[in-house]
Amino acid sequence: MSRLPLTIAFSDYDRVAALSNGQVRPDGIDLNFLTLPVEETFFRMARHAEFDVAEMSLSSYCMTLARDPAPFIAIPVFPSRVFRHGSMFVSTKSGISSPTQLAGKRIAYPEYQMTAPVWMRGILSDDYGVRPSEVLHYSGGVEQPGRIEKLKLNLPPSIRWQPIGPEQTLADMLADGEVDALLAARPPSTLETRPDAVRRLFPDYAAEERAYFKRTRIFPIMHTVVIRREVYEANRWIAQSLLKAFCAAQRKTYADLAESHAFKAMLPWLPSHVEEVKREMGEDWWPYGFAANRHVLDTFLRYHHEQGLSPKRLAPEALFAPESLENFLI
Template sequence: MSAAPPTTPLSVLLGNYPHTRPLKEGTIPVDGVECHYPAFSPLPPAFARMVRDLAFDICEMPTATYLQARDAGVPITLLPVVLVGGTHHRSLTRLPEGPQLSPGQLVGRRVGVRSYGQTTGLWVRGWLREEYGIESSDVTWVTTEDVHVAQYVDPPFVERSGTERVADLLHSHDVSAAVLGPKAIGGQGAGLLPLVADAENAGLAWTQRHGTIPANHLLVVRDGVLRSRREAVHAVYEALKKAIADTAGERDDSPAGRAVAAGWSTSLTSCLEIAGRYALEQGLITQPVDVAAIGAKTAFLGR
C-alpha cells in the first residue's frame, strides 16, 4: 500500500507578539498541520501582498484592509481573532511647540496619515465624527502610502505626499496634525502630543459607550484553503486561541491588553458593526457590512 502524499505546509503570516510566538517557536503545536511562518518586517507590505496576490494561506490583516478587501470581492474569510487592538484618541497628534490645536479645529486643515485606508485612521475619523461632528471630507488627508487594496481609489479630499514618514509631514509643517498607529506613537511619534487633552480617559469612555474595544489587526484565510483544508484551518485557530489564553498574564488590563481575544463574541460583533459603519461613512467601502453573514462562514470554530 503506497503512502499518502505529503500535505503542503500552510503559510501563516503573523506578527511577533507574545500570543503568536508559541506557534512560531513550536511550543504550542498546530495539531496535524505543518505551518510555515514567513518573516516580514514591517508588516504592511505583507498585507498588500495578501489582498492583491493571495500570497499566504492565513494572514494577519488590519480591520480596514479586511473590510475594503471584502467590499472589493477578494476571496478571503475572517477568522474570529483579534491580534492587536486598543483605543485611538491618543493617535491624533501635533507638535509640542505648535499651537494648542483641538480636534474641533481641524475643519479645513491638513492631517497626515499613512494611508487613507489605515485602520488607525478609520477609528480616528470615526470618533472625530461622533464626538466633534467632523466629516472625513472636512479635512484634507495627506498620505505617505497607497491603500493595500489595489481596486480602491482615494476620494478627492485625500492627497498623496512624497514624504516617507507621517511624522515628517508634521515636522515640515505640511500638516497641522498627524494620525499615528500604535507602533509609530513610540517610534517616529516620540515627543508628539495628542490633540485630545485627556486621551486615555476619552478612549475609555468610547469603549464604555460602545461595549467593545477597537480592533486593529484581525486574521483571515483564503477561501480556497478554507474549503479544501477546513480541519487544518480549525487546528491553526485552536492553537492560536490556546496561545492567547496561555499568555493572558503577559497582557495588562489596558484596552490594548484586553482587546486580544479569539472566538466570536458580543464584543467582536459590535466592533465589526461599528468599524463597518465607520468605513461606509468614510467612503472606504461601498456597501453596508453584514456581520452576521461574516460570522456564519466560520461558525464551526465556536465561541
C-alpha cells in the first residue's frame, strides 16, 4: 500500500531532527522535509499555504481561524517555546527603570501580531498593569526597513497602532529615543553597538523568568504545527500519525540530552543544566499534547483577544484537530 506524501516546512530544531533525517517516520506518511528559516516558513504558509504541514506562529494561526473557511488545523505540538522577559528592551533616553513606567509610552515590535509580543504585552498587563490600550504601538523592521505585517490587522479603536516610516529601523529608533521600548524575539544590534543607549528592561531576566514559571507554571508557547485543512479533511488519520511521530522525535531528544558520557549538545555543563531544569520544571519540561498545555493556551488566547487580534476569545479546544486532543502516547 502506498504511503501519503506530504511536504513539511520546519526550522532546524533538535526535537525534530529524527523526523528530518528519517529516523522517525510517521505511520503511513512519507515526509518531504524542508528545513527553512522560521520567517520564510511563516510568510509562505500564511500568505500562500505552500506546504502541507508547517510550524506556524501561534498568534498567526489563531488569526487565520477567523477566516471562512479557516485554511489550517493544528495539532498540539509546540516546537518553539521561549520565556520572554529577556526580550524586552528599553531606550535609556526614556528613563525607564521599572516595567510599570511603560504605561503611556511608545512600544514597538517587528509585527504587532507576532506571538512573542502577544506574550510580552500580556505579561506587562497582568503583572505590571501596563494595558495594551494605554500605550502607543509601532511596528516595523528591527534591522532592515520596510517590514510589514504578514497578516492584515483589524484592531479595535482602543488599540493605537501604526507602522514606522519606510526608511526607519526599530534598532536605531530605540537607541535614538524615538520609541521607548522594543519587544522582539531577537535583541536589536544597538544593544551591543550602542550599550549606553539601549538596555534590557529586566537585567537579570533569567531570575525573572524562573520566578514567573514558579508562580504561573507557564512556559510560553511560540509555535505550533498546522496542516492545510483540505489535506487534513481528506485524510483525517494524519493528525494522530503526525502527533505520534513528533512525540517520538522529541523523546529521542530527551534521551540524547540525558547522555553524559559524550555530550550531544555544545554545552560544557549539560548534565547540570538538565538536572536544574528537571528540578525547576519537571521531567517533561517541554510538554506536547493538549491536556498538559491547556492552561498555557487559555492564557495566550485571553491575551490574543484582549489585544484585539481575535474577534472573540477562542477556546483552547478549538485550535486542534479533534483526533489529536487525546493521545495514548501523552
